[in-house]
Amino acid sequence: MSNELVIEDVEPGVRRLTLNRPERRNALDGNLLDALLAALSDARSASPDLKVLVLAGAGPAFCAGADLKWLSSGVLADHGAHIEFQEKLKALTEAIEAAPQVVIGAVHGYALAGGLEVLLACDLIVAAKDAVIGDEHIKRNLLPGGGGSQRLPRRIGLSRGLYCLLTGHRMSGSQAEEWGLACASVEEPELGPTVLAMASSLAERDGRALDAMKSVARHGFELPLSDGLWLELWTQHRYRSRSQAMDAGVADFARGSDRARSLAGASDGAQA
Structure with missing residues (x-):
């Protein structure tokens, strides 16, 4: 080099x-x-x-x-x-x-x-x-x-x-x-x-997600909006078939939401 x-x-x-x-x-x-x-x-x-x-x-x-x-x-x-x-x-x-x-x-x-x-x-x-x-x-x-x-x-x-x-x-x-x-x-x-x-x-993000996001934005920018929207859906399906990170991210968000609701309920009960 x-x-x-x-x-x-x-x-x-x-x-x-x-x-x-x-x-x-x-x-x-x-x-x-x-x-x-x-x-x-x-x-x-x-x-x-x-x-x-x-x-x-x-x-x-x-x-x-x-x-x-x-x-x-x-x-x-x-x-x-x-x-x-x-x-x-x-x-x-x-x-x-x-x-x-x-x-x-x-x-x-x-x-x-x-x-x-x-x-x-x-x-x-x-x-x-x-x-x-x-x-x-x-x-x-x-x-x-x-x-x-x-x-x-x-x-x-x-x-x-x-x-x-x-x-x-x-x-x-x-x-x-x-x-x-x-x-x-x-x-x-x-x-x-x-x-x-x-x-x-x-670098904390999933590498395949970064690649897919960059690719769909760059390629979609040159397309009519209607074609870009289809490209977005196709890219999402392709990404999900190749990586479990999307499912893991959704599950992690759901767990965080459940925990937040639980803490909010406990706070309401304490005030009551």
């Missing part, structure tokens, strides 16, 4: 993948993409015991985008090599979306262009309030290749998405939360603990 990616099992059911090219602000090159794709493949085989992946960056940034210095060293001049790089980036974002784990993007510093594209594929995004997030392809007369033009409008709406894509607007972590891109924004020193607490809470 490349030393450009640090892989740590930080809590039961939680694995952190840390982009580790701090001297390049974790810019994406071929080796880092290969390492991320391999790590996601390994995580898929570890499901359902591995329930959450945290994607983070070492040093001063989450990911400043594609490594333009590396690309200009010969990759751009080789049409085939450039296409291969773009296809790997596309494959990475699709692998993040398709992962059976919940993937949390923990963003601090910069998340720009290709870095934003990786972030957009995550299920949940938690940002440092002063993070700098944006798609800057247009500023260099480039176009996205990792899904930015498609995912950004879906996450924040067409009007705001076009504004960001056409102007290269940089949003803060606070604005990312305001616009619905991030589910939370916190002061940077709190980013790690906040993400770990969220991941640990998610």
Whole structure:
């Protein structure tokens, strides 16, 4: 495994993948993409015991985008090599979306262009309030290749998405939360603990339930409502046939309700 990616099992059911090219602000090159794709493949085989992946960056940034210095060293001049790089980036974002784990993007510093594209594929995004997030392809007369033009409008709406894509607007972590891109924004020193607490809470759930919930929401989002409702029912039946966790959860709730009613009755009797 490349030393450009640090892989740590930080809590039961939680694995952190840390982009580790701090001297390049974790810019994406071929080796880092290969390492991320391999790590996601390994995580898929570890499901359902591995329930959450945290994607983070070492040093001063989450990911400043594609490594333009590396690309200009010969990759751009080789049409085939450039296409291969773009296809790997596309494959990475699709692998993040398709992962059976919940993937949390923990963003601090910069998340720009290709870095934003990786972030957009995550299920949940938690940002440092002063993070700098944006798609800057247009500023260099480039176009996205990792899904930015498609995912950004879906996450924040067409009007705001076009504004960001056409102007290269940089949003803060606070604005990312305001616009619905991030589910939370916190002061940077709190980013790690906040993400770990969220991941640990998610890891208490049944892994198959998390996978099914993520899958039905993502696939249903692209369907008409009537089709999505049928997909929801089908997913529920399929999940129940593969896991006893649903029955156990219902039974546990029923026991808790019975106990609550019993305690309420005892309290009423004491007052009488």
